Amino acid sequence: xxxxxxxxxxxxxxxESKIKVDAAGTGIVKEGLKYKINPFDEIxxxxxxxxxxxxxxxxxxxxxxxxxxxxxxxxxxAMGANKAVxxxxxxxxxxxxxxxxxxxxxxxxxxxxxxxxxQAIDDDQGQVGQYLAExxxxxxxxxxxxxxxxxxxxxxxxxxxxxLAADGKSITVIREVDGGLLTVSSPLPAVATTELxxxxxxxxxxxxIMKAKSKPIEELTPAGLGVDVGVKLTVTKLAPPPARKxxxxxxxxxxxxxxxxxxxKAL
Amino acid sequence: MALDAESFELLQSxxxxxxxxxxxxxxxxxxxxxxxxxxxxxxxxxxxxxGLSIPQDYGGIGLTMAQEAQVAWEFGHTALAFRSVFGTxxxxxxxxxxxxxxxxxxxxxxxxVATGELVxxxxxxxxxAGSDAAALTTKAVRxxxxxxxxxxKRFITNASRAGAFTLMARTGGPGPSGISAFIxxxxxxxxxxxxxxxxxxxxxxxxxxxxxxxxRVPARNLxxxxxxxxxxxxxxxxxxxxxxxxxLSCGVAQRVVNEAVAYARSRKQFGQRIGDFQLVQAMxxxxxxxxxxxxxxxxxxxxxxxxxxxxxSDPDVSMRASCCKLFCTEMVGRVADRGVQxxxxxxxxxxTKVERLYRDVxxxxxxxxxxxxxxxxxxxxxxxxxxx
Numbered sequence: 001x002x003x004x005x006x007x008x009x010x011x012x013x014x015x016e017s018k019i020k021v022d023a024a025g026t027g028i029v030k031e032g033l034k035y036k037i038n039p040f041d042e043i044x045x046x047x048x049x050x051x052x053x054x055x056x057x058x059x060x061x062x063x064x065x066x067x068x069x070x071x072x073x074x075x076x077x078a079m080g081a082n083k084a085v086x087x088x089x090x091x092x093x094x095x096x097x098x099x100x101x102x103x104x105x106x107x108x109x110x111x112x113x114x115x116x117x118x119q120a121i122d123d124d125q126g127q128v129g130q131y132l133a134e135x136x137x138x139x140x141x142x143x144x145x146x147x148x149x150x151x152x153x154x155x156x157x158x159x160x161x162x163x164l165a166a167d168g169k170s171i172t173v174i175r176e177v178d179g180g181l182l183t184v185s186s187p188l189p190a191v192a193t194t195e196l197x198x199x200x201x202x203x204x205x206x207x208x209i210m211k212a213k214s215k216p217i218e219e220l221t222p223a224g225l226g227v228d229v230g231v232k233l234t235v236t237k238l239a240p241p242p243a244r245k246x247x248x249x250x251x252x253x254x255x256x257x258x259x260x261x262x263x264x265k266a267l
Numbered sequence: 268m269a270l271d272a273e274s275f276e277l278l279q280s281x282x283x284x285x286x287x288x289x290x291x292x293x294x295x296x297x298x299x300x301x302x303x304x305x306x307x308x309x310x311x312x313x314x315x316x317x318g319l320s321i322p323q324d325y326g327g328i329g330l331t332m333a334q335e336a337q338v339a340w341e342f343g344h345t346a347l348a349f350r351s352v353f354g355t356x357x358x359x360x361x362x363x364x365x366x367x368x369x370x371x372x373x374x375x376x377x378x379x380v381a382t383g384e385l386v387x388x389x390x391x392x393x394x395x396a397g398s399d400a401a402a403l404t405t406k407a408v409r410x411x412x413x414x415x416x417x418x419x420k421r422f423i424t425n426a427s428r429a430g431a432f433t434l435m436a437r438t439g440g441p442g443p444s445g446i447s448a449f450i451x452x453x454x455x456x457x458x459x460x461x462x463x464x465x466x467x468x469x470x471x472x473x474x475x476x477x478x479x480x481x482x483r484v485p486a487r488n489l490x491x492x493x494x495x496x497x498x499x500x501x502x503x504x505x506x507x508x509x510x511x512x513x514x515l516s517c518g519v520a521q522r523v524v525n526e527a528v529a530y531a532r533s534r535k536q537f538g539q540r541i542g543d544f545q546l547v548q549a550m551x552x553x554x555x556x557x558x559x560x561x562x563x564x565x566x567x568x569x570x571x572x573x574x575x576x577x578x579x580s581d582p583d584v585s586m587r588a589s590c591c592k593l594f595c596t597e598m599v600g601r602v603a604d605r606g607v608q609x610x611x612x613x614x615x616x617x618x619t620k621v622e623r624l625y626r627d628v629x630x631x632x633x634x635x636x637x638x639x640x641x642x643x644x645x646x647x648x649x650x651x652x653x654x655x
Contacts, residue, residue: 036280071273078277203285206315206328209278213271 001168003057005048006111007081008102009072010038011065012122026235037072039201040117043194045076046201047144048115050160055168058082060109064101066090070217077212078204084217085109089229097222097229099131104225106136111189113171115162118143118193123235133191141173141186145195161198269331278328282341285314290345297348297471298623308352311383317356318381321365325377332507333569336514340562343518347627348471350515355425356380358511359635360387362504363433363448367491376431376450388429390420390451390477391501397421398640400435401443401498405479407436413483414438414449416457420477422634426460427473429453434477435501438494448490448497457482468626503580506588508635510569513591516599516631517562519624523599523606524554526620530610541609550609554602561595586648593641596631603628 013019014034022029037045048059061076063069064087073084087101106114119126133140146161148154163172168188175182176195204212222229250256261267270278289307297303311317320335321327330338335357342350355361361380364372364387379385396403405418416436423432432451439445451458461476490500528551531542541547568587575581606621607614614621632638 071277074273074277078281203310203314204277204281205313206278206281206318208315209274209281210270210323210328212277213274 001055001164003051003055003113003164003168004060004109004111005051005057006060006062006102006106006109006114007044007048007076008038008041008114008116008128009045009061009063009069009076010041010117010120010122011035011063011069011072012038012120015039015121021238021240026238028238035068035071037075038117038120038122040119040121040194040196041072042075042079042117042201043196043198044115044117044192045079045081046199047160047162047192047194048113049080049202050158050199051113051162051164053158054160055164057112060085060111062087062102062105064089064093064098073217074209074212075204077215077217078209079202080208081215083215085220086217087220087222087225089222091229092231093229094231094233095125095127096131096232097227099128099135100227100229101220101222101225102128102132103135104227105220106132108225113188114138114191115144116191116193118195129191129193136189136191138189138191139186140191140193141171141175141184142193143175143177143195144173144192145176145181145197146174146199147181150197150200155200158199158202162192270328270334275330275334275337279337279341281314282338285310286341286345286349290349294346294620294623297346298617301470303348303352303471307349311349311353315381316353317383317386319353320357321361321377321381325365325373325381327377327381331569332510332572333566336510336565336569339511339514340518340521343515343520344522346471346623347469347515347519351424351469351472352428353383354511355388355429356383356386359389359504359508360425360429360433362507363389363490363500364450366503367448367496367500368450369492371487372450372490379430385430386425386428388423388425388432388477389504390423390426390432390434392421392423394419394421394476398637400501401446402441403435403437403446405434405436407438407447407449407484409438409486410483412486414486414489416449416451416479416482416484418479420479422464422474423477424472424474424634426453426475426477427463432477433490433504434479435497438497443498444495446497446501447494448500449484450488450490451479451482451484452488455482455484467629468623469630499580502585505635506580506585507572509588509592509641510565510572512631512635513561513565513588513595514569516595516628517558517565519628519631520554520558520561520595520599520602523602523621523624524551524558526624527551527554527606527609530613530619534611547609550605554605557598558602561591561598565591565595582648586645589636589641589644589648592636593638593645596628597638599628600632 014036017033020029059081060083061081062085063073085105116129170187172185318327319330322329364376380387391400393403407414407416434449434451435446437445438447457480459478464474531547534541568591571584603625607625610619610621613619
């Protein structure tokens with residue numbers, strides 16, 4: 001049974017950029033930063049492409065933000081997504097606003113399944129997938145992972161980890177929980193969010209990058225969708241982690257053991 | 268139609284990631300086994316690397332020279348064997364067909380070249396015709412609907428991987444005007460390969476002799492369908508190849524500078540980082556300045572190359588391409604030498620990357636025209652000997 005899957009592509013700071021807290025202490029210095037697709041979202045795009053390769057269907061990618069998010073939409077289109085939806089919003093927005101926009105896009109696109117990153121690597125809020133499922137009244141399978149390693153044959157063969165039932169009416173998702181794996185089944189439509197170990201996203205092929213240019217990007221706005229994106233959650237303080245103190249060198253093993261025992265109390 | 272800037276940026280970031288995550292970690296395996304792992308070759312095909320320079324009409328992505336130079340720069344950051352796998356398809360192996368082939372020849376070969384299904388090599392050099400390529404003696408004699416080819420070709424890159432050769436042979440009298448270019452499928456009866464060459468560096472790249480004994484090549488495989496044009500075709504192909512190699516040289520130079528800077532920052536002697544010593548800084552500075560000069564001229568020349576009508580030969584651009592090849596390949600030789608020097612004794616042992624890079628870059632000054640041939644081309648262009 002062909003699946004229609006909706007995925008997200010949030011624009012986030014590249015983890016290789018140097019992040020500095022700004023003078024006001026509530027944001028980061030934006031100059032010189034590079035951006036990319038949220039890695040958790042990229043895993044979501046990959047999982048959707050694998051499911052569609054196996055079962056047929058189409059993948060729609062959504063992003064909310066300024067025109068800059070076209071870069072992330074193109075990235076997902078180059079990987080193989082079929083079409084993109086851009087919710088054009090230039091000002092600040094919080095997780096409630098994003099989830100609100102996504103809800104309306106979902107109601108318009110009517111996918112069978114939404115796959116979102118479990119969080120974005122910028123502020124690690126991890127809220128949007130859950131809001132979206134709640135507001136749609138759909139089941140949610142968060143932190144999707146899998147049993148096989150990322151070096152396994154199944155991974156190399158790009159086998160989807162999310163299983164679709166033979167009748168196409170439900171999915172099975174393996175979730176990562178403390179110290180083990182939990183397998184859940186959910187009727188469709190549903191929302192899934194991705195864990196890092198779900199898959200290894202493909203490289204966009206060069207022909208794929210070329211084709212991406214001719215794939216459609218539909219422009220919508222929060223106002224057009226009837227979503228209030230007034231910010232409710234504000235960042236009041238942002239602080240860098242405390243600088244690490246320099247280590248010391250010990251002259252011999254005996255001193256090391258002594259320090260581990262008496263200072264670090266690790267033994 | 269060139270690839271737009273936004274798509275090209277996406278392509279570049281994808282390639283950077285691929286090089287960093289897949290190729291750099293495999294460098295030692297290539298060095299030990301003298302092979303590029305098959306799985307990586309397949310990944311490179313899947314990515315579309317074999318079709319970088321083939322126009323979109325023939326199934327490739329049709330990068331401009333300036334864009335191709337950027338890609339070559341990126342591939343300079345890893346073992347040169349990786350670029351070599353698809354290098355002849357992008358450059359010297361296929362460009363003859365693209366520049367001077369008939370429409371039927373382009374339709375027949377280029378789409379397979381672009382996907383990597385067909386690997387093409389360039390066969391000009393012979394045991395007795397290296398720098399003096401116009402003296403080549405491989406014969407092609409017309410016999411009915413075929414040409415019968417006999418001769419030997421030397422140091423042919425990717426010969427063992429090739430499904431076809433762009434091969435220059437003599438159909439007429441002595442000198443350049445007696446030379447024609449053919450597409451010679453490697454499976455034809457009478458084509459055989461010599462033993463693999465054991466080279467100083469660039470392990471994982473494949474070169475060997477190609478021997479032709481009464482090989483019957485269909486006349487429709489004469490590039491452009493006209494005899495006597497082969498030398499011109501070869502020279503045009505090499506113009507573009509020279510820019511590609513110049514860009515590659517700059518990429519390797521950047522890698523060497525990166526390695527040397529990282530070492531200078533971490534290695535301590537006399538109680539401080541060796542990078543804090545001005546004599547070490549001077550070596551790094553000389554390398555950086557030369558690298559910047561080389562890369563600037565490559566970018567300038569690539570723009571000039573793109574500005575001329577496609578397929579046309581412009582003596583000024585050719586002269587400048589030779590300037591790039593001369594300067595950049597000599598430059599990377601000096602940069603690699605300093606890279607070893609900064610590493611001290613450690614730079615002479617196999618565990619450091621600069622040891623390999625030092626050997627790898629030596630070839631860049633030799634193939635596709637030695638530095639001395641570049642000097643001749645530039646000198647002649649300036650004094651105007653050939654212009655009469």
